[in-house]
Amino acid sequence: MIRRNLWSKLILLVVAAFYVLPMIAMARFSFQRVPVIKLGWSTLGKNWTAESLMTAITSDRFLEAAWLSVRLGVLSVVLGLVILVPTTVYVHVAKRNARPYVEFLSMLPYVVPPIALVVGISGAMKVAGTWFLASPFSLVPFYVVISLPFTFRALDVSLGATDLKTLVEASRSLGANWTRTTRSVILPNLKVGIINASFLCFATVLGEYTIASLLLKFTLPAYLAESQGSNPQGSFSVGLLLLVVSSLLFGFMNRLSKRKGQVLTGLAL
């Protein structure tokens, strides 16, 4: 038994190193102005600076990309919630037997890889509306689609344990009108689900590169790809920042769901 635990510890140690080491290398590259060739014990502590990050995040190109990404993220969250919250409530309250159908539809984006989706988009829209694709905000509905599997699940899971139907009926029979029922019964029960779904959708939008780049929209990942050649240090440090921000989003979300007794991940496992 002792020996097996030794193996277990060894395995976890190796995998932990595999998880952590690339991040360390990336941080070093971003914040230390010493070429790898000159790196040694004597130069280990030298020239640490956040200057390249500062230059990068104050540059016009970065601000342009970040501003677009944030707006896309917010709009996708809003559109996603507007579509999904009523749908989820509807299948929980009014029509329980429609749930498998909605779940099936929400899983479909899994089988259409983003690269295949964007091929279809550019083909289909070539005929129907190039004006639509000309605006960067044309990405919003597609971002809602690719985050559907996570967002629907987040909302669905948050209602899983509560019998919303009974609660709504109780509220109605106590004389509450629909507005009141929505405000004091439906939304409080959905709160964690709504927050989780928003984070998941926002994080998806922040990291999405495939669709944005093929439709030639200048989002944050596109900025990373563009400045990789001209300002590698700045671009790597922004990449690191992006990793940290999305990790924080996921970390916060997991805390929140754990308090409610569920562990949730981005992928619907």
Next chain:
Amino acid sequence: MPFTLFVALFLLWPTFWVFRSALQPVEGSNKPAMLEAISGQYLSAILYSVRLSALTAGLGAVIGTLVAVSTVSLNQLKGLRNVLVGYSAVAANLGGIPLAFAFVASLGMQGLYTKLLSEIGINLSDLGFKISDFSGIVIVYLYFQIPLMTLVMLPAVDGLKATHKEAAASAGATPRQYWQRIGIPLLSPSLLGGFLLLFANAFSAYATAFALSAGSSNLVSVQIRFYLQGNTITGKSNLGYALAAWMIIVMVLAMTGYLGLRRRSESWRR
């Protein structure tokens, strides 16, 4: 319902378009592009992707399962599991360009660990290793494949009943025999399902490989871009659609298998 309409408009319609164009012939040929796409160099792109996805899924499945088993056997270490699950949930969702950057800084030509290894006499480029090549992409993909598998396997490993283990031990079985006869067979639906999920995950990835190879990778997802952008010159844009159509077909097969196996393993756990 508005939901159905939304999905139909922004998912099903583009997908339908992919197949419609994929079934039309390429210029100067009378075969549907989808048949053209499974011959010669186009087939080799698909097979390259399949090989890469299968290898990262296989390695990811084995290592991810070992991590899950190790975590459960160290259950008395409080907090370990929380940290691991938390980080796995984050890492499984990483990917794209930032992840590619992290590995370029680690194992690229000027990478930190490339340098460290060469200090102790291991020269990666002499060994034929390049971060943008097959072996490099495999290592980078493992960064999100392993944690994903850990998350899939943890509930399954939790579901192995201690009574089974005790019964096997009191009947004189060695730990090895326990795993061979009881543990692995009980885990097999989750293992196979997880493998398929990982396969699908790697198969649909694009941004990471694209950033690693600066667009020159032989992966089918990266190749599609090439056909789409070269369409005005070569008249072969239908090949891009055809490759995309084959990707969707492979994804449907993998995900159907995964969902079927997941249903089975969940019913066993009850």
